[in-house]
Amino acid sequence: MNTPLASGPLLSRRSALRLTGLGALAAGVAACSNGNGGGATGTPAAPDSSVPLPSGAAFVQPAELVSANGRLEVTLEAAPYMASWNGATRYALAYNGSVPGPTLRARPGDTIRLTLRNGLDQPTNLHTHGLHVSPEGYSDNIFHMIDPGGSLTYEYELPGDHPSGTFWYHPHHHGFVAAQVSGGLAGAIIIEDDIDDSPVMRASTERVLIISDPKIGTDESVLTVTSAEQNNGREGDAALINGVLRPVIDAETGTVERWRIINASSSRYYRLTLSGASMSQIASDHGRFGPIAVGTLLLTPGQRAEVLVSLNEAGTITLSTEAVARGMSMGGGGMGMGGGGMGMGGDALSPAADLLTVVVTGPAGAAPGAGMVTPSLEALDSMVVDAERHISFGAMGMGRGEFVIDGKPFAADRVDADVLFGTTEDWIVTNNSMMPHPFHLHVWPFRVVERSDGSEPDPGWRDTVNIPTGQSVRLRIPFRDFSGTTVYHCHILDHEDLGMMAIIDV
Numbered sequence: 001m002n003t004p005l006a007s008g009p010l011l012s013r014r015s016a017l018r019l020t021g022l023g024a025l026a027a028g029v030a031a032c033s034n035g036n037g038g039g040a041t042g043t044p045a046a047p048d049s050s051v052p053l054p055s056g057a058a059f060v061q062p063a064e065l066v067s068a069n070g071r072l073e074v075t076l077e078a079a080p081y082m083a084s085w086n087g088a089t090r091y092a093l094a095y096n097g098s099v100p101g102p103t104l105r106a107r108p109g110d111t112i113r114l115t116l117r118n119g120l121d122q123p124t125n126l127h128t129h130g131l132h133v134s135p136e137g138y139s140d141n142i143f144h145m146i147d148p149g150g151s152l153t154y155e156y157e158l159p160g161d162h163p164s165g166t167f168w169y170h171p172h173h174h175g176f177v178a179a180q181v182s183g184g185l186a187g188a189i190i191i192e193d194d195i196d197d198s199p200v201m202r203a204s205t206e207r208v209l210i211i212s213d214p215k216i217g218t219d220e221s222v223l224t225v226t227s228a229e230q231n232n233g234r235e236g237d238a239a240l241i242n243g244v245l246r247p248v249i250d251a252e253t254g255t256v257e258r259w260r261i262i263n264a265s266s267s268r269y270y271r272l273t274l275s276g277a278s279m280s281q282i283a284s285d286h287g288r289f290g291p292i293a294v295g296t297l298l299l300t301p302g303q304r305a306e307v308l309v310s311l312n313e314a315g316t317i318t319l320s321t322e323a324v325a326r327g328m329s330m331g332g333g334g335m336g337m338g339g340g341g342m343g344m345g346g347d348a349l350s351p352a353a354d355l356l357t358v359v360v361t362g363p364a365g366a367a368p369g370a371g372m373v374t375p376s377l378e379a380l381d382s383m384v385v386d387a388e389r390h391i392s393f394g395a396m397g398m399g400r401g402e403f404v405i406d407g408k409p410f411a412a413d414r415v416d417a418d419v420l421f422g423t424t425e426d427w428i429v430t431n432n433s434m435m436p437h438p439f440h441l442h443v444w445p446f447r448v449v450e451r452s453d454g455s456e457p458d459p460g461w462r463d464t465v466n467i468p469t470g471q472s473v474r475l476r477i478p479f480r481d482f483s484g485t486t487v488y489h490c491h492i493l494d495h496e497d498l499g500m501m502a503i504i505d506v
């Protein structure tokens, strides 16, 4: 039956409210159900994808921390954590003992006050990916560093007109980002507004699907990679949804699933497909649109999608990813650098895999239409462009590849893009390397206006966009509401750590 208020989200919201002061406890409980309960006593899977992996465990929704009266107070502790795996455990890095970390749920105009404690043996910090908030002070300022044992309190003030949608948080300390994120340090941020309050949205069963691909092992060696893996962008041993391999959702006919999908993998691309039902997309990175029927859905690291799936008849629905060729990095092989069994050439490939199964039971009957109240999108040609800027992503060097933007590796003391507050710029981002790179800009979302390969520009607002090899993409970026200094970079996080990042000052 289709109840107007789906009981899952409501229940978790209530318990989240009750447990706000006990985030660690709530998160711990959620994480405990990650195992498949198989009771195997053998050693956990080694970092070798030929080892049979557990699957078929129940879908687990991350714990939630929900704002009340305009405020959300959160304490997160980043620390090593042995996550449930195959009846045993695997080494991970976790916020509050939970992989992924708790979901933060707030509304436009709210203030999120977040204290981050560093229980790691290396520096860390926090970035709120996609949020349109100030990059200054103790807001989304990625230039802060928290030493091991230290802590820092951030305060994010969401504008009253912040779009609703799916965002996420993760560490952003240059040089440590890929290892910390692939270790498990990531969580969802949901901003809700009137669209979410509409009956058609409330009637759907909302779920967060954070896709990660950790290396599986029992000690911190899962965080280290060869230089070939680093050049290609590390990929782990299995693609997990909320820390579980191929979880199963039990659902009833006549209901609508609503998934907020986040690619929190360091480097892996997913080209999502659904068999047994169809998907309608209602959001990508930043703000809602549509619904638009989609067959396949490319998600680069950092990108999000919100989709509706109507369950009209009993059966099994599978969410899978097709293989995505990610080209070839310099120094991945051929110069004696082909470590990790990569062989010559260092080809990067994100493999095909099944990610999630929905078992639908009940009599056939049409689910309510997959609809929503569509906000009106600002027309592209009504946006006056004040300046044009050309940015090029490239890779050079042999051995340990040098990853650069406009020929230069990241330097913390150099401003690369000086932008006048209040103007709108078109950025033409070109990729002159042999791999696709996902371009990401903090704080100011953009629209994709045009692609050099002639393919459809993306609907809606984005903060991360794929730039295929040899192609360029025109982005329209209004620099409004906030001034300050932050970064743009490749969201293959190993590339960011290797220098494919630059500073913007607005």
Ligand code: C2O
Binding pocket: 127, 129, 170, 172, 302, 440, 442, 487, 489, 491
């Ligand atoms: Cu999700 Cu600068 O990153």
Ligand code: CU
Binding pocket: 127, 128, 129, 130, 440, 441, 442
């Ligand atoms: Cu970001």
Ligand code: CU
Binding pocket: 436, 437, 438, 490, 491, 492, 495, 496, 500
């Ligand atoms: Cu890259």
